[in-house]
Amino acid sequence: MARTAILPTDPAAVKVWSAECAIDAKKKSFWDKMTGGEDASLPVVAKTDLESGPGDEVTTTLIAKLRGQPVQGDEKLQGREKKLSHYTHKMRIDKHRQAVNCGDIMAQKRVKHSIQKQAKARLSDYIAEVYDEQCHMTACGSRGVGDEIQHYPLGFAGFPNAFVAPDAAHLMIGGNQTKGTLTNKMGTDIIDRAIVTAKKMLAIEGGKGSKMTPINIDGEKSFVSLQSPETMYDLRREVGDAGWLTLEKAKAAAVGAKSPIFMAGDAYYNGALITEHETCVKFNDYGGGGTTGAVRTLFLGAHAVAVTHGTKGNKGNVRFELSESDLDHGEEQVIVIRMIAGWDKTRFNAMDFGLLSLDVAYTAIG
Numbered sequence: 001m002a003r004t005a006i007l008p009t010d011p012a013a014v015k016v017w018s019a020e021c022a023i024d025a026k027k028k029s030f031w032d033k034m035t036g037g038e039d040a041s042l043p044v045v046a047k048t049d050l051e052s053g054p055g056d057e058v059t060t061t062l063i064a065k066l067r068g069q070p071v072q073g074d075e076k077l078q079g080r081e082k083k084l085s086h087y088t089h090k091m092r093i094d095k096h097r098q099a100v101n102c103g104d105i106m107a108q109k110r111v112k113h114s115i116q117k118q119a120k121a122r123l124s125d126y127i128a129e130v131y132d133e134q135c136h137m138t139a140c141g142s143r144g145v146g147d148e149i150q151h152y153p154l155g156f157a158g159f160p161n162a163f164v165a166p167d168a169a170h171l172m173i174g175g176n177q178t179k180g181t182l183t184n185k186m187g188t189d190i191i192d193r194a195i196v197t198a199k200k201m202l203a204i205e206g207g208k209g210s211k212m213t214p215i216n217i218d219g220e221k222s223f224v225s226l227q228s229p230e231t232m233y234d235l236r237r238e239v240g241d242a243g244w245l246t247l248e249k250a251k252a253a254a255v256g257a258k259s260p261i262f263m264a265g266d267a268y269y270n271g272a273l274i275t276e277h278e279t280c281v282k283f284n285d286y287g288g289g290g291t292t293g294a295v296r297t298l299f300l301g302a303h304a305v306a307v308t309h310g311t312k313g314n315k316g317n318v319r320f321e322l323s324e325s326d327l328d329h330g331e332e333q334v335i336v337i338r339m340i341a342g343w344d345k346t347r348f349n350a351m352d353f354g355l356l357s358l359d360v361a362y363t364a365i366g
Contacts, residue, residue: 028128030277031135034224034300035307041216043224043300043354044135045346047091047308058308059090093310093342094160098126099325102333119335126151127320127339129279136279138343139305139355140296141165146282148228161344170352172197173286173294173359182286182294186231186360187238191272194299194356198223212301212354214271223272224265224300228280230362231297232266235274237363247274272299287361297358303346304354310340 036042047058071077100119130151137143141163143156157163174184175193184190198212214221227235236244247267251274265275286294298304325334346353 028125029131030279031132032128041213041302043139043215043302043304045303045306047306057090057092091306091308091342091344092160093308093340095338095340096130097336097338098123098130099334099336101327102335123335123337127337130339131341132277132279134341134343135305135307136277137163137281138345139298139300140281140357141345142281142283142296144281144296145284146280146295148278148280148282160342164345164347166357167351169201170355171357171359174361175358179286179359180288180290182292182359182361184360185234185238185362186227186297186358187235188269190358190360191225191269191274191299194225194358195223195270195272197356198299198301212356213303215300215302221271222268224298225269225272225274226298226300227266227274227276228282228295228297228362229276229278230280230365231295231360232274232276233365234360234363283359286359292361293364294359295362297360299356299358301354304352305343306346307341307343 031044034042035044035046038045038047071080100123102119133149133151137149137152137156138158138161142165143149143152143154143158143163145154149156172190172193173179174182175187175190177184201211212223214223239247244267247269251265251268253268265273267274281296283294283296284291286292321338321340323336323338325336326332327334345355
């Protein structure tokens, strides 16, 4: 019996194929396990406002907490009422597409392997990497210069939402250095400084940053220290084998150790889960003379980045639309995948909300 080597045109088959592709992509995505709804205390918050209706922009409104000494005793309250301070955050969505040409119909019949399965595997790889790179660049506020960002060229400034560089209060360079003097590599001192800084961000009003909220998984509260392979190398050298073993044991003992985030983590230090991601943003204009390489690591709390989709997740969390097209009057088959989405750093009062950017020098390997 002849075998079909192209994507079936039956709508039901397309939906099944879409679900399989989406599930595979979720398994391959690093940032997906850090994504949750607005009621979840995770680094990436998924906004669902545009999933079931028209529109290409979602607005979030934050009402700042009240501050100040209360009216006491017989003091008059009238005329001393507080007004609510509102801060809004807007983000847009747009189309992100890719296509695979399965070749001429006769060419497909000459091979024994399934072009359909190959296309599915490659597209799930691709869409997972696009999601991860978009999340990471958005959090960093830059594309940077390294080859670790595979799918976006140098100078890419964000789409459909422009990248926003970290404000001065949420950018730490070498712990306590400047861009022109950077020499420090990643170490526990820098993580300690980030933890203290996060706890000192007490209020949004008055030009101050908001207090970072740690992620909360199974009752375990923790920040996430997201490292690149190079900074993880430097951190292991600084801690040493015995010290690193202690940090690994601390992670294993964490209350939420069985959650997806904790399972992906490498170590636990002073209330921060240390984990590594190959995708990273690098710079080449730090240090004396602007010739030192630097990498931006991220110190994450809850709701650091927002993502919104234009299609509703169904069974298998299908947020991709798959279709089949043709060329040359149907002689060539093309599989098209489309994702309608947008990513943006969560910012209020013109300041980063749930993250710190930690720029450090690093040991170049290879």
